Amino acid sequence: MKLKPGTFCPLMQKQCIEMKCAWFTKLAGTNKNTGEMIDDWGCAVAWLPVLLVENAGETRQAAAAVESLRNENVRGQDATRAALLRMAVDLPPLIGGPDDGRDP
Numbered sequence: 001m002k003l004k005p006g007t008f009c010p011l012m013q014k015q016c017i018e019m020k021c022a023w024f025t026k027l028a029g030t031n032k033n034t035g036e037m038i039d040d041w042g043c044a045v046a047w048l049p050v051l052l053v054e055n056a057g058e059t060r061q062a063a064a065a066v067e068s069l070r071n072e073n074v075r076g077q078d079a080t081r082a083a084l085l086r087m088a089v090d091l092p093p094l095i096g097g098p099d100d101g102r103d104p
Contacts, residue, residue, distance in 0.1 A: 005046065016043065032057045 007016040018024050023044040031038050032053050 009043070011045070027051075029054070 008014070009016045009021075016024075018041070021043070024041060025044050025047070026039075026041050027047050027050070028039045030036070031050065033050075038050070
């Protein structure tokens with residue numbers, strides 16, 4: 001059974017005037033809760049729960065992408081650090097060090 005919302009507007013305290021109202025808008029997209037396509041007119045205030053769920057989903061996706069980027073960045077930095085350490089071990093001693101054979 002699919003429930004139908006009422007048409008009483010709590011802002012005007014009377015029945016919804018639909019297309020005469022500036023907040024009566026068309027929303028098209030996919031419902032994140034059910035996966036069904038939305039292409040319908042309704043009150044912008046009534047659409048808020050749907051839009052909040054959509055926003056939360058997009059925020060989770062963005063956070064996951066940032067975390068993935070961070071992990072790749074850390075792996076790259078670790079690889080660079082390891083390569084630099086390997087290079088540093090293979091370098092000859094600096095001239096002018098304590099064992100260069102020169103008198104102080």
